[in-house]
Amino acid sequence: MKNRLKVLRAERDWSQQHLADELGVSRQSVNAIETGKYDPSLPLAFRIAALFDMRIEEIFTPDD
């Protein structure tokens, strides 16, 4: 699954650690999600969407 997490984070000038703290997860988790190595669970995807005040499908999109 592709995502715009890195772009959204850069727009706000947030570090991975800051985003991780906001979401209550580890920096490793943020890095793994940003690089597409791990797809978050639905609850975490909802938390991410709520943090950026966006809908899930505006952040995460299927590969094809």
Place this chain on the structure above:
Amino acid sequence: MNAATTPRSKPGLWLGLFFAAIAVIAVLKTTAAINPGTAYMLLAGSFCLLVPFVRATRRNRGACSSPAAARYTKGIAISSALYVAGLGIAVYLDNRMELEGTAGFLVALLPVLPIFGMIWVMARYLMEETDEYLRHLAMIGALCGLGLVLGVGSFWGFLETFGMVPHVPGWWAVPIWAVGMGLGRAFMSMRDRAGADE
């Protein structure tokens, strides 16, 4: 403070040295180059390499480390030390007396009880870890350990059936499992670092 500005220790180096030591000891013991007592002493000594590994891991994780991960590290360190001690006492007693009946059963339990402790620590970690990615990494590591035990055990078993290799005691399952878990975690860690951009 992010990873780019934090001086990083090298837990992988210590873990690699630990596994290399275990592998060398296994080869020496299997080829009868060293006796069981020497193998145990070397094995116990090699566990000292886990101390700098745990310290380096803690330094690198810093604020990222969850309370569950801290309890896991502490629990595994304690149960590993008890396992080595229990194994040493069991081997020592076995070499010096004829163990049988209830006494043999109880002595055999000495290294096994800490193994139950390890299993409990891992199960508790999976239940307590609230970070789903860290939980995912732990499960991948455990599956790698299980895969190595099943693969090596089955392959060795067939080779033994064919009379091509000597018999190996079943308690080697735990060290082999630990090696598999370590390799799995190391692979995932390298994969993470390869993709990290800060």
